[in-house]
Amino acid sequence: MDEPQSSLKPARPPPPQRPPQPTMSAGQIPVEILPLQPHEIRWFYKEPGRFWVPFNGYDSLMLEERYQTLRIGHQDFFSKSVLTPVRGELYDANVLERNGISVYWKGSTIKLLRGEWFEVISDKWYPIEEDEAQQIEAGHCSTAWRLKYNKDVGLDMQISGSPSLAMRNVARHKITVSKHEVVWFNDMDVRWFKTSDYSSKVMNFVGRKLMGKDETYGSKHLRRGYWDICRQTDCLPPIKHVVFVIHGIGQCMEGADICKSTNELRDTCEKVAQRQFSDQWKQGRVECIPVEWRTGLHLDNGMVDSLTLPNVRTLRNILNTSVLDVMYYLSPTYGPEILDGLATKINHQYKLFMDRQPEYIDNGGVFSIAAHSLGSVIIYDILSLHKTDVCDAPLEDEGRHQLLQELQEAKTRVLELEAALSKRSFVPNKLSFQLEHLFILGSPLGMFLALRDVEEHVYRHHKSAQSLLPASICKRIYNVHHPSDPIAYRLEPLVNSAYEKVKPVKIDRCNAGPSDTAHELACGPRKEAEMEPPQKKGGWLSYLPSLAKGSIAVSETVVNASAVNSMDKKMLKDDSTLLPKDKLYERLDYQLQEGTISSSYFNSFTAHTSYWSDTDVAMFMLLQFYSYQPSAPPMGP
Structure with missing residues (x-):
């Protein structure tokens, strides 16, 4: 167990004693x-x-x-x-x-x-x-x-x-x-x-x-003199979990500030932790560090602004500072610069932190990422460019494995050629640290992957439960979204078509605390799944590794995948009613709950930017960090 932070601080001499006052x-x-x-x-x-x-x-x-x-x-x-x-x-x-x-x-x-x-x-x-x-x-x-x-x-x-x-x-x-x-x-x-x-x-x-x-x-x-005297023991707990927070589109807009959003997420996590995870928080707190990648990029050096028509200038400026980010990223000229810019910024923040906390990893500290909107797509592509010799996904044959390796090498080569044509140097920049959790908030990643034709074919070929990234690069990935968020898309149907009619996992409300089901999902797959014979090692670069056939540790009815496909969506009330026989080890899609009297259309205006201060999101993240080990038996309903 890590020592409390106060014991790690330099010792201070006792305060000097006041000389005795004369008799009065x-x-x-x-x-x-x-x-x-x-x-x-x-x-x-x-x-x-x-x-x-x-x-x-x-x-x-x-x-x-x-x-x-x-x-x-x-x-x-x-x-x-x-x-x-x-x-x-x-x-x-x-x-x-x-x-x-x-x-x-x-x-x-x-x-x-x-x-x-x-x-x-x-x-x-x-x-x-x-x-x-x-x-x-x-x-x-x-x-x-x-x-x-x-x-x-x-x-x-x-x-x-x-x-x-x-x-x-x-x-x-x-x-x-x-x-x-x-x-x-x-x-x-x-x-x-x-x-x-x-x-x-x-x-x-x-x-x-x-x-x-x-x-x-x-x-x-x-x-x-202050009413409360200062004590050395009055200090923050040691850091056990670092979350790099990545923004999406619109960072150049007036009022957009990922640093402010990160502060909101940090404050919300602390408030929720002190109520729901007080013991775990005292042993190791969560620190959130912003990653602002957009304003440091020059991209077209103002060319688009010079081409913008003067009419309805305010509306055009909003589009130029928001939607244009997506077009920049899809451009073969500027896409590699954005990839390299984000990876470089994350590594810079990582180095700053490690310079100040050199013993963090040795003391059991881990790193995670919370990426919003377009930022989740960019960080996923950066992680996908990592090369590894370990693959946790089962391979059907050696020929397919070879084709997937050649596919990834071709993708990397295409990026290099595109960068060369635009007179820009591009070397795939990987992260300098091992990633524990990847939270994608209000993410269009599912849509981006579905529109990449090759990836869609590969995903559909593996109807059995497979993950999007290998465990050697990222332990878990969570697609968190508000049901009224117009930018968010699902991931599970991309991996297994039977999940098209299985609703996402509902995230518990903070005021009620984590449920037993949420606890079991946070703990990961069952032991039986982990004890399966190791698969043959090889390249993972199909984007489809670590979640193989298995079962989630929740009570549920197992049905045949074809039976699920034939059912109407309205029959599936929630995520735990019916799951296909060929299930995922771990769920990927997690959905926030709307209010009983709220309007989906009204919520759509604010849903995409509401994740940072949402106590339900904070509790969900903390649950994954701490795997929810309650200090007392859960209360009955």
Whole structure:
């Protein structure tokens, strides 16, 4: 079992002990104020257009340690030692410039703030800007008002024997900070009043003079030091599953942002995992890394834009930045550049991650891909160009095996010739890592493969259950789609024609949790199937390997394939009612469930872009990663 991340972090020395305070009489306050300790300070970050968010305890301690080191020492301002990895090492934070730069994508920065003083409103703590906090800290540490306060308390004690109630509501010290007046009533009661506008002054005057309120009317409490101290154990779990997220068409459109979509998927997975897979998440979390391949390609260098007619320019621009991506990919001139561009970008992201996590694979970490729309077609073609000497699919005869090898070699040669004619060099670029899972979301891959005549013939020839990629390249492939997604197509009928009348597997709803059937499907084929005699090794390049004859570990009625073909589709209520005798080891098509009152036509406008924040999709992915090992027996219905 992997050690928790906190145990892998560098050990920190214990915080220094505060010197003892001098003895004080009842009601008196300390005259000398000691600086806040690192665990009492909390660092915050803010994304553009958002509010301040506190770092977890570990990140805050690391930032404060770096801040103190740089403040006392004289390290090079531009040295890499200035940077501190935060937020699961997605950002490198610079405590001197008070900003953080994203590691895996460009253009994303966060602001940093060192929180010492906080405004408390309805039990919520909001950090005060640093320049204002420094002024408040200076006023708070002033000894003049503290000495006078203790003197007044001493006199009051001599007269009445205890501090009077009236003394508690008397302002002892005041300073003006920006648009506020900060008032100290005692050491622990610090408040500020907004004085920047006329209405605030009028409300304060009315409350104090006409309504008989004391000097605290209209104020807000200030607190020194964060309410929750920083702990080293307050950190993210170690990474066990990395998902490279690939976009489809339209990345050049205004508003399209795969980095934002990836953040949505990451946040959704974390939210679902903490509710459904809390134990597994603590042992190893899922990290999502965006792969933005489109904007870095030059392709026609603006030729199409120069040919675009000026009429209905907005509509034409939408088509040029979306549908045109498909035409680029189908073009023999630009298709190879897109293939190489995506493979290069994925390998680049992989190298960045491994440079920061060199022991990830040794610790049992795995890599998966979630590809959307056209991106799923491109990544499939990249994986199909991988060459391997292992084939898990049964071969009918050696002659067919030889023909399939020659077919793949011819395809690669055609790409090279097309690239040569367009004066572009093309060398099939393979991925630098072993792929565990491939999730294709809203994918037209089935349609693309069906329109490639040779592939269709090969798929139809193998009516027995076969996969699209060999297990030596990709362990599992999942075709996830919304039923109203107009871009999505199925895969199973392409592999086995009998599945044309077998509905896709329904993905469980997140609020109900994974069902027993989903658990069994995630665990893969039965042991009997795995114990079949190994097939003869050879080239896999028919695009049809690893799922052979077998059965799914769910209770279902086995019928003859011809009987299934003769039945009406309406008779097949769901994926587990009737399956052909020649079944797949593992299902390929998985369908989200629509609402009971939703309209398919209305959903079609948003279905294709709704996968990133869909909790059902997140739970399905997590189920495959963790193979759903519940910590407690499942509850009955």
